[in-house]
Amino acid sequence: MKTRIVAAGVAALLITIGLAGKALAETIKIGATAGHHAEILEKVKPIAAKKGLDIVIVEFSDYVVPNTALDAGELNANSFQHQPYLDNQKADRGFRIESVATTVNFPMGIYSKKHKSWETVPNGATISIPNDPTNGGRALLLLQDRGIIKLKEGVGFKPSPIDIVDNPKKLRFLEVDAAQTPRSLEDVDAAAVNTNYATPAGLDPKDAILREDPKGPYVNVIAVRSVDKDKPWVKTLVEAYHTPEVKAFVAEKWKGSVLSSW
Incomplete structure (x- = not known):
């Protein structure tokens, strides 16, 4: 009888720990253009999940809305643009967003x-x-x-x-x-x-x-709102993206037409 009680107690403890782990997981929405960027994030997603970060990928078909949605707080991050484009958008539209990491380059x-x-x-x-x-x-x-x-x-x-x-x-x-x-x-x-x-x-x-010369200035970036740049989830996201698994996926999937920056 004591053995059963102990076993039941251990099981209950494990369930409690599991529920606590789920409660600690953080969910973020990341905007990406359909295709390469979204596909790479699908590879990042399970790696981030192991680190306690759940990613919801929101796909877009243009280059304007992802920054508008991020600045408005409808997204936590986006991954679709290079730094010159981001700089131009900030200058023209006053977006309070900034890059926190480089991702991949798509030579034009x-x-x-x-x-x-x-x-x-x-x-x-x-x-x-x-x-x-x-x-x-x-x-x-x-x-x-x-x-x-x-x-x-x-x-x-x-x-x-x-x-x-x-x-x-x-x-x-x-x-x-x-x-x-x-x-x-x-x-x-x-x-x-x-x-x-x-x-x-x-x-x-x-x-x-x-x-285009692939070593030019057009490496793409992950962008977040300026107020979020130092939050722990940003570091977790970048670490999940900058992994050997993601780098290998990019190299194998696109055979040099897409180049990783790390």
């Missing part, structure tokens, strides 16, 4: 369904680029790096087509929403497409006719 590519190499792109060709200042500027900087156009001095990371001072091929630029750049390929000679939109659309980064 210029793709074409009409031309197999840049050399065959004709004079007067139409090139679609993202219509947000940072990613559109990124596309123009890529073209400048390849000697195709020249931009005004001092334009930083946000040049626009009006900043072009030399354009020997008389290229025309069509600014469209970043998510729509893959679709625009049917109507233009070439398009500058972010990798997180290219691969879901069936584009292979290896087929880009021009590709």
